[in-house]
Structures are given as structure tokens and as C-alpha cells.
Amino acid sequence: MDNFVDSPWFMRVVAFLLAVLLYTSVNFNDFELKKKVDRSAQESTEIITDVPVQAYYDNENLFVSGVPKKVQVKIAGPKSIVQSTKQSKDFELFIDLTDLSIGEHVVQIKHKNFSDKLDVTIQPEKVNVTIEEKVSDYFIVDPEFNDNMLAEGYQVEDLSVDPRRVKITGSKEAINEIVYVKATLDVKEKVGKETTGTAKIRVLDNELNKLDVKVEPETVQVSISVKNPSKKIKLNVFPKGTPPKGVTITAIEPETDELTIYGKESILDEMEELMVPIDVSDVTKDTTIKVPIELGDGLNFASPQLVKVKVSVEGSPETKPADESKEE
Known part of the structure; x- marks a missing residue:
């Protein structure tokens, strides 16, 4: 081995x-x-x-x-x-x-x-x-719209929702807490005509907290119609500026003494007349001036939009004396 x-x-x-x-x-x-x-x-x-x-x-x-x-x-x-x-x-x-x-x-x-x-x-x-x-009940929908999205001078005439009632299902406690059922119409552009859009239902309690409930249908159609209120007011004109030396303004007369103004009622209610300045700085003879009507906030249209104003004068502009040094 x-x-x-x-x-x-x-x-x-x-x-x-x-x-x-x-x-x-x-x-x-x-x-x-x-x-x-x-x-x-x-x-x-x-x-x-x-x-x-x-x-x-x-x-x-x-x-x-x-x-x-x-x-x-x-x-x-x-x-x-x-x-x-x-x-x-x-x-x-x-x-x-x-x-x-x-x-x-x-x-x-x-x-x-x-x-x-x-x-x-x-x-x-x-x-x-x-x-x-599980508890179910029917509630009235309150349509909403942000007035800041109205075109200038327009105001809401009517706001409607379809369907008007919706079925809400939830716990008994949640149903008892319902205070607001709202549908807000959201738009991307300013509204100046009748508009309809789809809005989602929001179910809120007294503190505007969203409640965990089921809504049928979940969305509704909200329609808004708008109006553009108008009022006839007096047109007054007055001179602005100083005419050339030697010229005197004798009269300023508009071809119409009345205008129709369109805009918000709250602003129109306070208006009785519209004062329009007429620039006479360059007026040297009788003439007719076309003056555009300018409007402030809350007003969006005037009829007519241009007013002819006749300006009458006396005298003529003074000629500037020749330079004496040149004559020598």
C-alpha cells in the first residue's frame, strides 16, 4: 500500500x-x-x-x-x-x-x-x-356663473339648469348634511351672448366641504342669457383748448343732442348726460368736426358712435409781423 x-x-x-x-x-x-x-x-x-x-x-x-x-x-x-x-x-x-x-x-x-x-x-x-x-333623495340644483366673465357692459338676464333636480345617494348622515347642490358654468372667453355648457355637480355642507355622495346625473347643462341694457341721455359739448390768436369761437353745435348708451344698468341709472370735449386749438374758420364718443368702464356701445359738431368762429388768425431786421 x-x-x-x-x-x-x-x-x-x-x-x-x-x-x-x-x-x-x-x-x-x-x-x-x-x-x-x-x-x-x-x-x-x-x-x-x-x-x-x-x-x-x-x-x-x-x-x-x-x-x-x-x-x-x-x-x-x-x-x-x-x-x-x-x-x-x-x-x-x-x-x-x-x-x-x-x-x-x-x-x-x-x-x-x-x-x-x-x-x-x-x-x-x-x-x-x-x-x-344607503339613503337617496332628490335635490334642486343651484346654477352659478362668475360675473367677471361677462363681456363689458353685459349682465346676466337669466341662468337656468337642466335637469333642475338630481338624485343624491349616500349615508343618512351625509344626506342630512347637504346644504348646497351647485353647478358652476365655466367659460374660457368673455360672454356676450347666450351660452350653454356642461357643469359638474358639487354637493357641499354648511361649511362648503365636499360631501362623499353619489349624484345622478353627475353633470348638468347650465345656460346663461345676457342682456346689454341701454338708455337715452343728453349730449353736451364744450370747447377744449385755446383757438389761435384773433379767432373767437362763437358757437359749438352737435348735429344731435341725444345719445343711446349701452352698458350696465347700475351705471346707466346714474347717467343723465354725457359731456364731450371739442378741441378748438386748430380751428381758424367755420368747420364741422367728427368726434368719436368715448365711454368709460361698464359701458360698451354708443349710438351714434361718431357725432358731427359744427364750430362757428369770428375773426381770423393774426399774421405774424415780418422780421424788421430782414427788411433793412
Whole structure:
């Protein structure tokens, strides 16, 4: 036996086996590392936002508040599966309240139809919900419009809404807290004619807090008709400036002594006349001047817009004496 161990062939075999073992060990580690790198390169993580949440409960008799309309989902796994899941969105997020009693509960958002190869994280994972007895009632809608969006001189003549009543469903407590049911017509441009638009219903309590209720329909049509009030007022003219030396203004007479002014009633009510200045600085003889009618804030139109004013004069402009030094 000792002779065999001491033989050179034994030593050669042992050295060979050790070399093979060392080679296998090194290459196995490289192989495992390569597998990890390849697997890492093939995996992906994506965040899907605005994912709706379905709630399961007895919606004929119960009303549930606190369920988020949309949440965020993080998925991680094989890149191909992650991408196809993100594109197809063939999955569902839900909370199951079917076995829960009336009251407040903390429930977990669950999911289904995700691949088993995906790691799924929902944010938030849990939500606070309140289950209450369902109550429905009908309320009158109050249409609104921002007067700052009226064209200059216009005012609201009528504001209407269709439908006039809406059905509101919620908890008994929320229904009892309803004070305002409003629909505000939003416009992008100043309104100077009859306008109709879609407005979303807002249900508010006494402190203008939005209530968690269901409204049917959620939107209504709000129509606004406007008017441009008018009033006939006296036109008075007066001279402005000083005529040339030697010229005297004897009369200033407009072809009409009355104007029709359009604008806000509150401003028109205070107007009895309009004073218009006539510039006589350059008048040297009898002439007729066309004067534009200029209006202030809250007024938007005058009829006529141009007024002819006859200016009568006496005398003539003095001739400047010749320069005596030049005559010499």
C-alpha cells in the first residue's frame, strides 16, 4: 500500500483530480454569476398609476365611503411579462366588503389576474372605509356663473339648469348634511351672448366641504342669457383748448343732442348726460368736426358712435409781423 501511495503515478492522478476540481469550481462560479447577470438583465420593474379599485358589497342597501377611486401598483418580474401586463392591464384591484357589518373598517386592497411570476405591491395596501345604510333623495340644483366673465357692459338676464333636480345617494348622515347642490358654468372667453355648457355637480355642507355622495346625473347643462341694457341721455359739448390768436369761437353745435348708451344698468341709472370735449386749438374758420364718443368702464356701445359738431368762429388768425431786421 505504501508503495502505491509513494508511486509517481499516484501523485500524478491526485494532481490531475485536484486540477479538474479546481477548474470545475472556478467555472461553476463563473456560470452561476453569468446566470445571475442574465436573470438580472431580463427582469424589470414598472409602476402603473391610476389603477381603479372595485368594491364588492351590497350596493342596493349599503353605502360605502373611503374607497379610493384609483391607486398605484408596482410590478416586478420578467421583463416581457411586466411589459405585457402594463400594456394590457388585464388585472383587477378590489376590496371585498360582503361579510363586513355597518361601521368603520380597515381593509386590504387585493388583486387578481396577475402572473404568478410577478411581485405585486399596491400603494396604499390598506384603506379605511365606512359602511352605512344607503339613503337617496332628490335635490334642486343651484346654477352659478362668475360675473367677471361677462363681456363689458353685459349682465346676466337669466341662468337656468337642466335637469333642475338630481338624485343624491349616500349615508343618512351625509344626506342630512347637504346644504348646497351647485353647478358652476365655466367659460374660457368673455360672454356676450347666450351660452350653454356642461357643469359638474358639487354637493357641499354648511361649511362648503365636499360631501362623499353619489349624484345622478353627475353633470348638468347650465345656460346663461345676457342682456346689454341701454338708455337715452343728453349730449353736451364744450370747447377744449385755446383757438389761435384773433379767432373767437362763437358757437359749438352737435348735429344731435341725444345719445343711446349701452352698458350696465347700475351705471346707466346714474347717467343723465354725457359731456364731450371739442378741441378748438386748430380751428381758424367755420368747420364741422367728427368726434368719436368715448365711454368709460361698464359701458360698451354708443349710438351714434361718431357725432358731427359744427364750430362757428369770428375773426381770423393774426399774421405774424415780418422780421424788421430782414427788411433793412
